[in-house]
Amino acid sequence: MLSTQEREVCDLIARKQGTLLEDLKLHVGTPTGGGNLKAIERSRTLLTDRLNAIGATTELTPGDPKPAWLGPQIQIPSSSLSSNLKPGLRSVLIAGHLDTVHDPDGPFKELTIAPDGKTATGPGCVDMKGGLVIAVAALETLAEAGVECSWSFFLNADEETGTYHSQRALREASAKHDFGLAIEPALAGGELAIERVGSGQFLVDVRGKAAHVGRAFTEGISAVTKLGEILVKIGQMPEPERGMVANVGPITGGNAANAVPDHATAFGNVRFPDQAVADELGAKLDSLATSGEALPKVSVYRSFNRPAKPEIPPTRALAERAREVAEALGQSLPFAKTGGVCDGNIMQDAGLPTIDTLGVRGGGLHTPDEWIDLSSLVERCQLMAVLVMRLCQQ
Structure with missing residues (x-):
């Protein structure tokens, strides 16, 4: 059951459907694949400026080199941590990546909405620009509603290539928070991944x-x-x-x-x-x-x-909290295991209970057919906002 304040937050998010879609178009049209550092930093600035506007302070950390045998490294991207931590509250670390696997000079360049308006295709729309859009909007809405929360938002640009450059910074950030939420897209059936190899x-x-x-x-x-x-x-x-x-x-x-x-x-x-x-x-x-x-x-x-991410009691408990929120919102949130890996593996290995498929729903990841279920923009934004609210204030 939602509280009065939680319903207010969800109503505010429901009225932002058009804004969320326009924001997604903007980020999908910013070609952050292929190590395109100019586009990566443009996308980072768009996000961190908004986080700073609601009270965060953003710090950049230069990336570390990857092992030489993995190949040449011409440019090493930085990571950023935007923090708005409040004493007396439990803290949440949200993690997302700016990079995609798509060629910035290829033909797959923008968000294209299907004729029925229910889905859209575009480079990185589900992995994970949709997740970035809903997470920032969730934090903005909490601030708009006057909800006190304690959070940090970690952004890197090398997740798709192994997180070699930003792993140290991610581990350091993970050690300073109580809960971890990574905004990778939901699994194929909308499931929450609670165990990864x-x-x-x-x-x-x-x-x-x-x-x-x-x-x-x-x-x-x-x-x-x-x-x-x-x-x-x-x-x-x-x-x-x-x-x-x-x-x-x-x-x-x-x-x-x-x-x-x-x-x-x-x-x-x-x-x-x-x-x-x-x-x-x-x-x-x-x-x-x-x-x-x-x-x-x-x-x-x-x-x-990428260390294994087995199901452990603290992470299971966090997943159950997310499911409680989903059910209160009238959403389904089944659990599943997956053979894929992500930065959630690193966060949990650093000691932070982490769930990592809180992003939008869709499919076709890493292909020219990558698509997003547009209804999940509002639904997952509401889920993120209420979950952060409850975790911080428990």
């Missing part, structure tokens, strides 16, 4: 000895042949019934069929349900490396950058 990346780098296939074949040492042997071993690692997954993606090796290749590489991804399985997978990958300088030389690099 962990993930990591790895690189197998093999060095051999080049030689002409016709004139000096026996003098060569094939890096590709050795890599092939290793790939067979990696292919034997997965145990899906235990949640242990290892997958190899991009592979390189050799540059001509008549030359013994002296270099080969394979990048891969792992998934794991808990730290014990992560450690087991890590040990298996590490065992593939060779010692010394003898050829073929095998080096293994890995970074398990």
Whole structure:
């Protein structure tokens, strides 16, 4: 059941449907994919200016470098923390990301509303510009209604690429709050994710000895042949019934069929349900490396950058609080597990009870068909506002 003040907040949000849609159009039309730092900072400023206007103070934190073996890094984005903390109240950390996976120079550039007005497509509309729009509007409405809340809003721009640059800042922010709310989009059926696997990346780098296939074949040492042997071993690692997954993606090796290749590489991804399985997978990958300088030389690099997010009692309790709010609003909020990862993994690993699919509903994430259920703008904004209100004032 909603209190009188909660109903007032929800009524105010219901009257903002047109404003929410216009705000979404603005942010979807700001191309923050592909490391487009100018657009990222433009989007950040649009959001933080509004947060500052309702009492927040915003601080930027320069990003940290990612491991060199993951590839070149020309520009490193910053993260920001906009805080409006109040003594005597429980504090909420809301986390969102500005980046998308979409090419800023591609044809998918703006929000297009379907003829029936119920859905729309656009780059990042659901992952996660819709979430950013509803979260800021929720905080603005609470301020407008005179509701005292204690919150911070964390924004990064590297979530889609692993949160390597902003993980330290996110962990530090997580340690200073009581509850974590990440505004990733709802799962396919509108569910709230209460359990996530962990993930990591790895690189197998093999060095051999080049030689002409016709004139000096026996003098060569094939890096590709050795890599092939290793790939067979990696292919034997997965145990899906235990949640242990290892997958190899991009592979390189050799540059001509008549030359013994002296270099080969394979990048891969792992998934794991808990730290014990992560450690087991890590040990298996590490065992593939060779010692010394003898050829073929095998080096293994890995970074398990997203810890598993198992269901724990504090997070379950937080999810139940969210469900209570949803039911009071006449909404359904089922729970589910997912094999995807997000910044909620990091927040919970830092000790902060976190639920992380409080954004809008939709689908087609990371595709040119990405779409949003427009009715979820108001519904999820109301859910966010009332949940923040109750958490801060409990």
